[in-house]
Amino acid sequence: MPIRYASLLCIGIVALSMGWVGTTPAAAEETIRVATWNIANLHHVVGEPLRAGAAARSEEDYAVLRKYARRMNADIVALQEVNGPRAARLVFPAEEYNLFFSGRYADDLATGRESDRIYTGFAVRRGIFDGITKRDVPSLGVQHTDGRPLRWGTEIMVERDGRRMRLLSVHLKSGCAQGSLENPTNNECVTLAAQRAPLEQWIDEAARGTVPFALLGDFNRRFDRFGQGDHLWSEIDDGDPTGLDLWRLPSGGESDCWRGTSRHFPQPIDFLVFDDRAWQRVVQPTFREITWDSEDQDVARATPSDHCPKAVEMRF
Numbered sequence: 184m185p186i187r188y189a190s191l192l193c194i195g196i197v198a199l200s201m202g203w204v205g206t207t208p209a210a211a212e213e214t215i216r217v218a219t220w221n222i223a224n225l226h227h228v229v230g231e232p233l234r235a236g237a238a239a240r241s242e243e244d245y246a247v248l249r250k251y252a253r254r255m256n257a258d259i260v261a262l263q264e265v266n267g268p269r270a271a272r273l274v275f276p277a278e279e280y281n282l283f284f285s286g287r288y289a290d291d292l293a294t295g296r297e298s299d300r301i302y303t304g305f306a307v308r309r310g311i312f313d314g315i316t317k318r319d320v321p322s323l324g325v326q327h328t329d330g331r332p333l334r335w336g337t338e339i340m341v342e343r344d345g346r347r348m349r350l351l352s353v354h355l356k357s358g359c360a361q362g363s364l365e366n367p368t369n370n371e372c373v374t375l376a377a378q379r380a381p382l383e384q385w386i387d388e389a390a391r392g393t394v395p396f397a398l399l400g401d402f403n404r405r406f407d408r409f410g411q412g413d414h415l416w417s418e419i420d421d422g423d424p425t426g427l428d429l430w431r432l433p434s435g436g437e438s439d440c441w442r443g444t445s446r447h448f449p450q451p452i453d454f455l456v457f458d459d460r461a462w463q464r465v466v467q468p469t470f471r472e473i474t475w476d477s478e479d480q481d482v483a484r485a486t487p488s489d490h491c492p493k494a495v496e497m498r499f
Contacts, residue, residue: 214466215311218257218494219399219453221354222248223485224301227269233300238484247479247487248274255473255492259341260306261352261399263334263490267302280306285337286319303337303352303400314342320351322381327356328370333378336385340394343499348461349389353382353400355415360405360452364414375403379418386419386458390427395461398454401490405450407435430462431455432470432495439474440491444482453490461497469496 224237225248232239252260252274260280265271267288275282284304291298307315320336327333334354341348355378358371367373389396406416420429437449451472457465473492480487 213498214496215258215499216256216469216494216496217259217261217350217397217399217455218255218492219261219263219352219401219455220255220492221263221401221453221488221490222274223264223488223490225265225270225274227266227273229273233266238481238486240486244486245273249276250479251473251475251487251492255494257306257492257494258308258311259339259350260492261350262304262306263352263354263401264301265304266300268304271304271306275306278309280308281315282306283315283317283337283339285335287321287324287332287335298332299334301334301354303334303354305337305339305350305352307339307341312341312343314340316340320381320385322384323353323355323378325374325377325381327374333374336382338385346499347394348499349392349394349396351385351396351398351400353398353402355382355401355403357403360403360450361408364418375415379415383419383421386427386429387424390424390458395464396458397461398456401453403452405452406431406454407450426459428459428462430457430459430465432457432465432467433472433493438491439472441480441482441489442474444480446482446485446489451493453493455493455495464497464499466496466498471495 224233226233229242230239262271268282268284271282282304285302288302317339320338323336324332324334333356337352339350356371356375359375362369362372364372364376364379367376404413404415406413411417431454433451438451441447471494475487
């Protein structure tokens with residue numbers, strides 16, 4: 184399925200001014216802060232679990248999520264596992280952020296189709312950019328072996344003072360964090376392997392263009408385990424088109440998310456991936472993984488989320 188343009192779903196939504204210690208808002212520094220956050224089955228209905236096994240969140244839970252959104256203080260947040268803009272609105276206030284969500288959300292509402300009810304999207308701080316264009320990447324929504332469609336990618340193009348950047352929010356198939364994609368032995372790996380071609384197609388198209396780009400999200404793959412030999416990473420970072428070179432954060436370090444608990448996984452699966460042009464703008468020392476304060480962690484319910492946000496600043 185080719186990339187197709189969709190009607191813009193832009194709903195106002197977050198980040199209040201509480202930022203990282205020792206930094207000032209991005210506009211004052213002429214940088215932007217980009218982030219990715221899988222918010223773990225975030226429902227728009229308070230007190231009701233989104234899916235089987237998901238936590239039913241209370242008003243206090245949403246307040247905690249807003250606390251970390253303020254702490255992250257990002258200008259662009261790639262979102263995953265969110266039940267559409269109504270859910271994101273509970274974390275990202277409308278007066279601070281615009282929302283751009285996957286067209287699969289609108290399609291599901293219009294058709295009543297049953298899906299996994301989680302979508303990719305972006306929250307973008309108001310007043311930062313001169314223009315923002317959104318389009319869908321439905322080709323990533325391959326059919327799982329059980330017939331369910333996977334999540335589409337959501338792309339935005341942001342522009343300021345004549346400079347542009349493309350960003351793609353992705354949430355790839357879970358359950359194959361380190362299994363073979365060349366000779367997959369389970370259905371999850373079969374499905375993730377099928378997502379490689381459309382993901383590489385998007386990257387190749389972007390690499391042939393003139394605009395720097397980044398992929399942000401939950402790749403559900405422990406890239407650091409096999410490094411350049413990983414079956415997904417080697418497919419997308421293959422030097423084709425000529426000159427293509429991808430860089431990722433984090434790379435080579437352990438995650439601190441849920442450290443000291445049974446939910447800690449040292450090797451991350453959430454990444455910010457940049458082409459060489461975008462990488463030259465990344466201020467690498469500013470990379471942060473925003474972890475939970477001990478009083479906010481609920482191991483049994485996996486709240487605030489089983490994924491911690493990751494963010495970095497870029498010159499723009």
